[in-house]
Amino acid sequence: MNYELLCTKVIAIARLTGNFIRKESMNFDVKNIEFKGLNDLVSYVDKKAEEQLVYNLSKLIPGAGFITEEETVNSKGESFDWIIDPLDGTTNFIHGIPTYSISIALYENNVPVLGVVYEINRAEMFYSYKGGAAYLNNKEIRVSGRDRLSDCLLATGFPYYEFEKQEAYMRLFSEMMRRCHGLRRIGSAAVDLAYVACGRFDAFFEYNLNAYDVAGGAYIVQQAGGNILNFSGGEEFIQKREILATNALVNEEILQTMKKYFK
Structure with a gap:
């Protein structure tokens, strides 16, 4: 092929x-x-x-x-x-x-x-x-080279159905907003992932997404040198319907924060 x-x-x-x-x-x-x-x-x-x-x-x-x-x-x-x-x-x-x-x-x-x-x-x-x-x-x-969360611009998506995790998500937002340059919500997960791949965003996270929302963009992130994980740090992001895309340099700092709110 x-x-x-x-x-x-x-x-x-x-x-x-x-x-x-x-x-x-x-x-x-x-x-x-x-x-x-x-x-x-x-x-x-x-x-x-x-x-x-x-x-x-x-x-x-x-x-x-x-x-x-x-x-x-x-x-x-x-x-x-x-x-x-x-x-x-x-x-x-x-x-x-x-x-x-x-x-x-x-x-x-x-x-x-x-x-x-x-x-x-x-x-x-x-x-x-x-x-x-x-x-x-x-x-x-290529993904960005920023290695401190305090220097990063992050992207996310807001829950629009299945609101059982919303309260924990809002607490996560509150902490993230104080620890990075800002949070953006564009409204297209595929675009968010593409922007991680080209270094505009340093990381993107969202839950309740489907394979068709993330499969294309996630592969591009990986090929650009980034990491694709679920909220626990595992690789089963499609099965778990949780995605964290990063530049591979701020994984641990973001995951440690996320694990406070998502067990």
Whole structure:
């Protein structure tokens, strides 16, 4: 498998679907909102974008499986599986906030081999593939070199359903805000991870995320020299639905703080 060539084709597919999403954003009507659950929004744009991605990606590796957010298709492949979020940041999209992305990952025998995150409105394509480095628009990227939490800018996401951990999370926020340069909440986990990969953020943490939210961005972080962990410091971030992405230099300082609030 030529992963570099494959990644080039995936980038073209992501850009094509991104053009569709950008065009639809210009005339989007909030009447088209649907609710999958409490505060869990979706629109025809998510669904059409996913259909486009699935159709085009399926041509690249015949027989590959798909794990998708909108479940237009879900199937297990024999060796390869695409993990797709067609519009990560749907709430931003619906409210006209211009930060949302497409996230694509490819797993081979349950191991990531390719990741693409396309931040649509800034036309920033983050990507990596097996055997390559991590890139932003053809320029190699690395995680930051800051090694003290007090010098770091962190990203997170706020709970919008399953609020049982909210109180502990708020206490964690309170301490983190006093110990770093600041906390940011952009509204797209895929973008947060991409920003860790290129050094804009030094770390990102959130819980209750799904594989399609984080698979692409997490691989890019790892390829850029960062670490992906769960809140206990283990590697099972998808299974635990907890993710801590760091520049690999502030892991222990952040984990020690997190363990005060998440046992």
